[in-house]
Amino acid sequence: MRDVYRVIDANLNRLREGLRVLEEIARFILEDAEMTAKIKDTRHRVTAVIGELPGGMLELIQARDAAGDVGAISWTPGENTRGDLISLTAANFKRAQEAARVLEEFCKLIATQAAREFKKIRFEIYEIELDMLKKMS
Known part of the structure; x- marks a missing residue:
């Protein structure tokens, strides 16, 4: 089960980090x-869902192994540069x-209500993406 929590921890961090950049x-x-508030609200909802997980944040942090993460040093060419703001x-x-997926x-595997919340969050992010990219182009 520790491995499941490790995956969840890494992806919670990834989700919140991505939302923070967008915010x-x-x-x-x-x-x-309005868009800033919507993204901020989504990011805070992600944090709230953590409280629904058995063991909560403590379980996630105890499963974390940043030093042993075999993917931590892998990079794709696109990760090092961004061509423009879009x-x-x-x-x-x-x-x-x-x-979110x-x-x-x-x-x-551990909290079906949290799974449903992450699905809702994912679809909200799709809508925010459409709105934001329209405003940027």
Whole structure:
């Protein structure tokens, strides 16, 4: 079960990090208060779902093994550069969406209500992506 928590921990971090980058774009680049609030709310909902997991944050942190993560040093060429603000935005939307999907799937093993919440969050991120990229183009 520790491995399941390790996957969940890594993807919670990935999801929150991606949302945080998007929140900063909405806040400082687009100067869109409504979109900023929507992304911030989504990020805080992700944190709230952690409380629904058996063992909560403590269980996740105890499962963490950053030093032993075999994927920590792997990089793709696209990770080192971003061509423009739209590619940076798109990359962070994909990061958040993929992490939400992983969370949805792995939470089915330990907390089905959390799995349903991550599915809702994933679809909300799809909608925010559409809105944000329209405003940027």
